[in-house]
Amino acid sequence: MSLDIFWFLPTSGDTRYLGKSDFGRPATNDYMRQIAVTAESLGYDGLLIPTGSSCLDPWVTAASLIPVTQRIKLLVALRTSVSGPTASARQAATLDQALKGRLLLNVVPGGDATELAAEGVHLAHDERYEVADEYLTVWRQLLQGETVDFDGKHFQIEGAKNYFPPVSLPYPPLYFGGSSPAAHELAAKHVDAYLTWGEPPAAVAEKIADVRARAAKHGRKVRFGVRLQVIVRETNEEAWAEAERLISKLTDEDIQAAQANFAKMDSVGQKRITELHGGDRNKLEISPNLWAGVGLVRGGAGTALVGDPETVAARLKEYVDLGVDSFVLSGYPHLEEAIRFAELVFPLLPGKQPVTLRDQAITGGAFDVRASASTELKKAA
Numbered sequence: 340m341s342l343d344i345f346w347f348l349p350t351s352g353d354t355r356y357l358g359k360s361d362f363g364r365p366a367t368n369d370y371m372r373q374i375a376v377t378a379e380s381l382g383y384d385g386l387l388i389p390t391g392s393s394c395l396d397p398w399v400t401a402a403s404l405i406p407v408t409q410r411i412k413l414l415v416a417l418r419t420s421v422s423g424p425t426a427s428a429r430q431a432a433t434l435d436q437a438l439k440g441r442l443l444l445n446v447v448p449g450g451d452a453t454e455l456a457a458e459g460v461h462l463a464h465d466e467r468y469e470v471a472d473e474y475l476t477v478w479r480q481l482l483q484g485e486t487v488d489f490d491g492k493h494f495q496i497e498g499a500k501n502y503f504p505p506v507s508l509p510y511p512p513l514y515f516g517g518s519s520p521a522a523h524e525l526a527a528k529h530v531d532a533y534l535t536w537g538e539p540p541a542a543v544a545e546k547i548a549d550v551r552a553r554a555a556k557h558g559r560k561v562r563f564g565v566r567l568q569v570i571v572r573e574t575n576e577e578a579w580a581e582a583e584r585l586i587s588k589l590t591d592e593d594i595q596a597a598q599a600n601f602a603k604m605d606s607v608g609q610k611r612i613t614e615l616h617g618g619d620r621n622k623l624e625i626s627p628n629l630w631a632g633v634g635l636v637r638g639g640a641g642t643a644l645v646g647d648p649e650t651v652a653a654r655l656k657e658y659v660d661l662g663v664d665s666f667v668l669s670g671y672p673h674l675e676e677a678i679r680f681a682e683l684v685f686p687l688l689p690g691k692q693p694v695t696l697r698d699q700a701i702t703g704g705a706f707d708v709r710a711s712a713s714t715e716l717k718k719a720a
Contacts, residue, residue: 341690342659343564345385345414346378346677347669350395355672357636358589364672366395368403374674375404379411381681381694387566387667390416390447392454398430405437414514414667417444420467421458424477425487425499432482432505440506446471446515446530448522451604451638464605468521469493475513475529482510516566518546518608526561527553532665536612537567537642539626540657547662564665565658568633568643569676571651571683578645585671586620586632594618597636604638612641628654640669652687 348371355362364370375386386404388397397416404413415434417427435442448471449455449464462470473491480487481501489496505511515526516534523546526533533550535543547563554561570585572578598618601609616622616631623632625642628650634641644651655666670676685691 340659340664342655342688343384343665344685344688344691345387345412345665345667346374346383347387347667347673348374348389348400349669349673350389350397350400351391351393353672353674356584356588357586357633357671358593360588362672368395368400370674371395371400372404372407374677375411376407377674378677379408381677382685382692383411383677383681385412385414385443385667387414387445387669388416390418391450392457398434401434401442402437408441410441412441412443413438414443414445416447417513418447418450419471419474420448420450420455420460420462424474424494425481425496425501428478428481428501429503431478431511432501432503435505435507435511436503438506442505442507442511444511444513445534446475446513446525448517448525449606453603464519464607465521468517468519468525471525472528475525479510479529514564516608518606518611522607523550523553526550527559528557530561532562532564534564534566534665534667536608536640537565537629537644538611538615539629540661542611543658543663544661551662562665563661563663564667565663566640566667567669568640569651569668569670569680569684570630570643570645571648571670571680573647573683575645575647575650578647582630582632582643582645586635589635594620594635597638601638609638612639615642640667643670648683648687652684655684655688 350366350371352366353364354360378386388400390397401413401415431444448467470493473494477487477489477494477496481499482505484504487496487499512531513529514532514534515530527550535546550561570578570582572581601613612634615625616634618635623630625631628644628646630643630645631641633643644654681694686693
């Protein structure tokens, strides 16, 4: 079995420390390209390009990566609450053509209510999923070449047609993550891969079972993935020290302000993540090697697997045993951590090629010890 391992583009900026520090990195297109090229060269399967008012536009960012990547897939946010299905179907087909079939779409029906209001969206939680259901019904039909007439509660469409088919047939695969019953039903009905944030394995197993059962009622099968942070070092002690260093500049005021903001959200997934630790620095290891420190101030993917390579690979396997075949990972700073994770953990994962030379002495100089060692071996022969 080969796993899909994706990395994350930090399109709202990057850092070595959560909270205020002197090591922040702006979200420039040059930096996004640097991460993308590095991730592709290391053998990652895809890149998640997020969405939000504090992020670079995901579609423009994806388009900017076309000239500098050849193989890696791009998982781009499809915001069903702030766009129309006809125009976005055309955008998706065009981008997939330019990427030669490397486009994936991450369906995002909701988000922060304050942010949505700034976009002119004033829908309740379940209404956003009603919109997404109608949207994806139309979107999928369009990309399969149908002429669409649709009379729904939220969309009334007459004679819509997409004239530019995608490379990926019947359409670029749809990914999605959500924890409410409405979200699970949307996943069961429409998407190809369901992503959950990194909750303890038992909680993930329950979500997978529910989505799988709902999908079966629609005559469908869904793949499963987990969105996680990772903090991997050569020893467990080093990894846990790095986890503590990452949050060492957070003040209690920082944590309280972030937790107060999360409490205002109607996201069931965010509520589940927050309840795992309750904003308490002393309750951050919520499951063996699953650490919730990132979630003290970061919304969304707030949990990290922490440990040495063998430990992290074993924890990933626990999710694989539940039916997971994809992981969307990130770590701070994202450029260096993409390299570190690939070097340390790829050799332990099925289907991933090691990116390091093993058991060789390398100096990096003109008179490399490998050359002299080879000469001595020949003399001995």
